[in-house]
Amino acid sequence: MKKKQQLKSWLFTGYDFWNRYKKNRVAVVGLMILIILLILSLFSEYIAPFNPYKMELTTEAILKPPSYKHPVGTDAFGRDIFSRVIWGTRISLTAGFTAVIVSTVIGVLLGSISGYFGGNIDSAIMRFVDMLLVIPRFFLLLVIVSMFGNSITLIMVFIGLTIWPSTARLVRAEFLSVKEQDYVIAAKAVGASNMHIVFGEILPNAIFPAIIQGSLQVGLAIMMEASLSFLGLGDPRAISWGRLLSDALPFFYRAWWMAVLPGVMIGITVLAFNLIGDGLNDALNPHLKER
Amino acid sequence: MRKKIINNLLQAVPVIFGVIIINFFLIHLAPGDPAVMLAGEEAPAEYLDLIRDKMGFNKPMHIQLFIYLKQVLSGDLGYSYYSNRPVLEIIIERLPNTLLLLGTAFVFSILIGIFLGIIASKKPYSLTDNITSFLSLILYSLPTFWLGMIFILIFSVHLKIFPTSGIMSVKGGSSIFDRLLHMFLPSSVITIYWLALYTRITRGSMLETLKKDYILTAWAKGCSERIVLFKHALRNALLPIITVIGLRFRVLFTGSVTLETVFAWPGIGRLMYDAIIDMDYPILMGGFIIVSIIVVLANLVTDIIYTILDPRIRFK
Numbered sequence: 068m069k070k071k072q073q074l075k076s077w078l079f080t081g082y083d084f085w086n087r088y089k090k091n092r093v094a095v096v097g098l099m100i101l102i103i104l105l106i107l108s109l110f111s112e113y114i115a116p117f118n119p120y121k122m123e124l125t126t127e128a129i130l131k132p133p134s135y136k137h138p139v140g141t142d143a144f145g146r147d148i149f150s151r152v153i154w155g156t157r158i159s160l161t162a163g164f165t166a167v168i169v170s171t172v173i174g175v176l177l178g179s180i181s182g183y184f185g186g187n188i189d190s191a192i193m194r195f196v197d198m199l200l201v202i203p204r205f206f207l208l209l210v211i212v213s214m215f216g217n218s219i220t221l222i223m224v225f226i227g228l229t230i231w232p233s234t235a236r237l238v239r240a241e242f243l244s245v246k247e248q249d250y251v252i253a254a255k256a257v258g259a260s261n262m263h264i265v266f267g268e269i270l271p272n273a274i275f276p277a278i279i280q281g282s283l284q285v286g287l288a289i290m291m292e293a294s295l296s297f298l299g300l301g302d303p304r305a306i307s308w309g310r311l312l313s314d315a316l317p318f319f320y321r322a323w324w325m326a327v328l329p330g331v332m333i334g335i336t337v338l339a340f341n342l343i344g345d346g347l348n349d350a351l352n353p354h355l356k357e358r
Numbered sequence: 359m360r361k362k363i364i365n366n367l368l369q370a371v372p373v374i375f376g377v378i379i380i381n382f383f384l385i386h387l388a389p390g391d392p393a394v395m396l397a398g399e400e401a402p403a404e405y406l407d408l409i410r411d412k413m414g415f416n417k418p419m420h421i422q423l424f425i426y427l428k429q430v431l432s433g434d435l436g437y438s439y440y441s442n443r444p445v446l447e448i449i450i451e452r453l454p455n456t457l458l459l460l461g462t463a464f465v466f467s468i469l470i471g472i473f474l475g476i477i478a479s480k481k482p483y484s485l486t487d488n489i490t491s492f493l494s495l496i497l498y499s500l501p502t503f504w505l506g507m508i509f510i511l512i513f514s515v516h517l518k519i520f521p522t523s524g525i526m527s528v529k530g531g532s533s534i535f536d537r538l539l540h541m542f543l544p545s546s547v548i549t550i551y552w553l554a555l556y557t558r559i560t561r562g563s564m565l566e567t568l569k570k571d572y573i574l575t576a577w578a579k580g581c582s583e584r585i586v587l588f589k590h591a592l593r594n595a596l597l598p599i600i601t602v603i604g605l606r607f608r609v610l611f612t613g614s615v616t617l618e619t620v621f622a623w624p625g626i627g628r629l630m631y632d633a634i635i636d637m638d639y640p641i642l643m644g645g646f647i648i649v650s651i652i653v654v655l656a657n658l659v660t661d662i663i664y665t666i667l668d669p670r671i672r673f674k
Contacts, residue, residue, distance in 0.1 A: 197369075198376045200605075203653050205612035206630070206646040207380070213634055213642055214388040214395070286499070293501055294616050298631055312504060316620070320522070323511050330504030338499035 087350040094346020100339035108157040115150035119306055122146055130322045140324035142314060151306055152328050158307040159289050159336065162223050166288035169227025171281045174234025175274070181235065182242025182273075183265050193239070196232040204229040208291065212300045219302035222295060226288050234280050241273035248272075275351040279344055286340035293333050308333050359665055366661045370654050375427070377650040381643050382426045386419075395639050398439030435644035440636045445644035449626060453648070455525060456618070456625030460610050463545045467552035468603065474553070475560020476587055482565055491561065494554035503616035506547045510620070513543060523622035544621040548613060552606075559602050563595040570594070597668055604660030607653045 089095050107114060117137075123129070123145030131141045139149040181192040211225050245251065246269055254268045293309030295301055301310050308329040315325035385392050393409045394401070401409075410416065414425045435445035478490040497505075514522040520543050526536055567573065568591055576590045611627070618627035626645055633641035 194372070195376075198373045201373050201654055201657055202377055202380075202650045203609075203611050203646070205609075205615065206649050209615070209630060209634065210381075210384060210639075210642045210646050213637065214384060214639065216389075290501060294503070294612070297501075297503055297616055298619065298634055300634060312501075312507070316507070319507055319511065320515055323515075326504070326507050326511075330501060330508070333504065334496070334500040338496060341495065341499060 084350055088346050091346040091349045094342050094349070097339040097342025097346065100335060101343060104156055104160060104336060104339070107153055108160045111154045111157050115147075115153040117147035117150040119146060119151040119154040130318060130325075132322075133324055139328050140322065142322075142325055143318055148311070148325060148328065151311055152308070152332055154306045155308045155311055155329065156332070158219065158305045159292065159309075159333070162219065162226070162292040162307065163285040163289040163336075163340075165220075165223040166226035166230065166292070167281050167284045169224055170231040170284060170288075171234055171277055173227070174231040174280075175238050175270070175277050177231070178235035178238025178277075179242060179265050179270060179273075182239035183246060183261070183269065189239075192235070196235050199229075199232040200236070205291065205294065208295065209298070209300065212295060217295075217300050217302055219305045219307075222292060222300075222302065223288075226291050230284055230287060230291075234277050234284070237276040237280055238273060241276055242269055245269045245273045279347045279351060282340055282347055283344040286337035286344075289333065289336055289340075362665050363662055366658055366665075370658045373654050374651055377647055378427055378430050379423070381430075381647060382423055384643070385426075396436055398638075401439065430647060435647065436640035438633075438638055438641050440633075440638045440641075445640050446648075448629065448641065449644055449648050452624060452626045452629045455623060456611075456614055456627060459541065459545050459618075459623060459625060460548065460614060462541065463548035463552060464610065466545070467549045467556055470549070471553045471556025472560045472592075472599065474557040476564060476592065478557065478561045479564035479568065480583075480587065487561070490557060494557045497550055498554035498558070500551075501616070502547055502551050502613045503620050505550070506544065506617050506620040509543050509547055523620075525624055544617055544623055547617060548610075551613065552610075555602070555606070556599065559599050560595065563598045564591055567591045567595040597664065600660060600664055600667065604657050604664070607656045607660075611649050611653065 088098075123141075125145065128141060128145035129143055131137060131145075133140045137147050137149065139147075139152065142148055142151070177192050177196075181189045181196075208225060208229050211229075212222060215221060215225070251264060251268050254264050259268070289308075292301070292307060293312065296307050296309030297313045297316075299313060301307060301313070311329040312326060315322070315329070319326045385395060388395055391406075393406045393413070393415060396413070397405055397409050413429075414422050417425075433446050435449075437443065438445055438448055441448065474490055474494075478487040481487060510522050513520045521540050525540050564587075573586060573590055576586045581590070614625060614627035615630050616627070617623070618625045619631045622628065626649065630642060630645050632638070633645070
C-alpha cells in the first residue's frame with residue numbers, strides 16, 4: 068500500500084515537472100532535437116547508409132559533391148560523409164555526457180563538502196575553484212591532452228576535470244542556504260550523521276542548480292571535444308564531428324560539403340542543450356519565473 | 359576603494375603561482391622522463407644532462423619546485439625544440455597579432471552587443487526582440503572555427519572579397535588597407551560570436567533594470583525615451599554586463615586557437631596549433647602560462663573598473 072502511494076507521488080511530481088517544463092515551448096523543441104540525436108546515436112548501424120570506415124580510393128569516388136547516392140558527398144578517401152556524421156553523433160554525445168558526469172560528480176562532492184563544513188576546508192576548496200575559474204581551461208586542456216595521450220576516454224575525463232568548478236560553486240551556494248532550513252536543524256537535533264544530513268537531507272534540495280548547469284555543460288563539453296579533435300588532438304580511431312571538420316580543413320576550398328554538415332550538427336546539439344537548460348531552469352526554479 | 363583594489367591585486371598573485379605550480383606537476387606527472395619532455399626526443403645526451411642539472415631533477419621535489427618557480431618568474435620558459443629559440447621570445451613575437459585580432463573583436467562586440475541588447479529590451483517579446491534573441495541563441499551555439507570556414511567559403515572563395523588567410527599579402531603587404539582586409543573575416547567571426555552573448559546579457563540586465571521604481575519615476579517626470587534608456591537604465595544595467603565581460607576573457611583566447619588555425623593567422627593560437635603538431639611541449643606550457651597571466655591581469659583590470667563604476671563600492 069505504502070509503495071503504491073510512493074509511486075503515485077513520484078508520478079505526480081514527474082507530471083507536475085513536465086507541466087512546468089512544457090510551458091517553455093522552445094525547451095520542448097530542444098528536447099525533441101535531443102531525442103532525435105539519441106536515436107541517431109543508438110541506431111547508427113541501421114540508419115547510416117554506408118560503412119563509415121569503408122574507403123573507396125578511386126578518382127570517381129573521392130571528394131564527390133552531394134549526389135543521390137551520397138546525399139552529403141564523399142571525403143578524400145571516398146567515404147560517405149552522411150554516414151560518418153551519423154556515426155559521429157555517438158562519439159560526440161558520449162563525450163558530452165561522460166565529461167558532464169565526471170564534472171558533476173566532482174563538482175557536487177566538493178561543493179557539498181565546502182558548503183556543509185565551511186571554515187578552512189571551504190576557503191581552501193573555494194580558492195582552488197576560483198583559480199580554476201580564472202585560468203584559460205582550454206589551454207590547460209591542450210597541454211594535458213598532448214602530454215597524457217588522446218584516447219577518447221581520457222579526453223572525456225580530462226574535459227570533465229576542467230569544467231567542474233562552476234558546478235562546485237553553485238552547489239556550495241545552494242548548500243549555504245539549505246543548511247539553515249528547519250528540517251536540516253531538526254535532523255541535526257535528532258542526531259543524524261553528517262553523511263545522512265548531506266546526502267539525505269540537503270543534497271536532494273540543493274541538486275537542481277547542478278542539474279541545470281549539467282545540461283548546459285553537455286553542449287560545452289561537446290564543443291570542447293570538437294575543438295580538440297579539430298586541432299588534431301582527438302582520438303585518431305574515433306569519428307567525432309570535430310574530427311570530421313578537421314578532415315575537411317585541408318580540402319574545404321574545393322569540397323565545401325565536407326565541412327557543412329558536421330558543423331551544423333555541433334551547432335544544433337549545443338543549441339538543444341542550451342534550450343533544455345533554459346527549460347529546466349524554468350521548471351525547477353519556479354520562484355525565479357514569478358519574480 | 360584603494361583597499362579593495364589592493365585586495366584584488368593580492369588575489370591575482372596566487373592564481374599566477376597556481377598556474378606555474380600546475381605546470382610543474384604536469385611535467386612530473388606526464389609519462390616518460392621529464393628532461394626528455396623539456397628537451398625533445400632527439401636531444402643529445404649532453405643537453406639532457408644540462409637540463410637535468412639546470413632544473414635540479416636530482417634534488418628533492420620542493421627544491422625543484424622552487425627552482426622552477428624562480429626560472430619562470432625570471433622569464434625563462436625554456437627553449438622550443440622545433441626552432442631552438444627561447445619560448446618567451448617566440449610568444450612575445452606572436453602575441454601582438456592575437457591581441458590585435460581579439461582587441462578589435464572585443465571592442466566591436468561590446469558596442470554592437472549592448473546596442474542590440476537595448477533595442478531588444480525596449481519592446482520585450484516584440485518581433486525585433488524575438489529575432490535578435492533567436493539569432494543570438496543560434497550564433498552562440500555554433501563553433502567559431504566552423505563559422506570561420508563557412509565565411510572563408512562565402513566571402514573569399516566565392517565572392518572573392520576578402521583574402522582567405524594570413525595576415526598580409528605576399529606582394530605589397532605592408533599597407534594598412536591590406537592588413538585590415540586580412541583582419542576583417544577572422545575578427546568578424548569572433549565579434550559575431552561575442553555579440554550574441556552580450557546581446558543576451560544586455561537584454562536580460564536591461565529588462566531587470568527597467569522594472570525598477572526609479573525608471574518609473576523617470577518616465578513619470580516626463581524624460582524622453584533616450585534619456586530613460588541610456589542615462590537611467592543603461593548605467594545601472596552595465597554592472598552585470600561588465601562582470602560577464604570579465605568572466606569571459608579566458609574564453610576569448612579559447613576561440614583564438616581554432617580560429618587562428620582556420621585563418622592561418624600568425625598569432626599565439628596558431629603557435630599552439632603548430633606546437634601540438636610538432637609535440638613542442640615547452641611552447642605549449644609557455645603559452646598556457648603567458649595566456650593565464652594575461653587573463654588574470656585582464657580580470658584584475660575589470661575588477662578595478664567595476665570598483666570605480668559602482669558607487670556602492672566606491673563610497674564604502
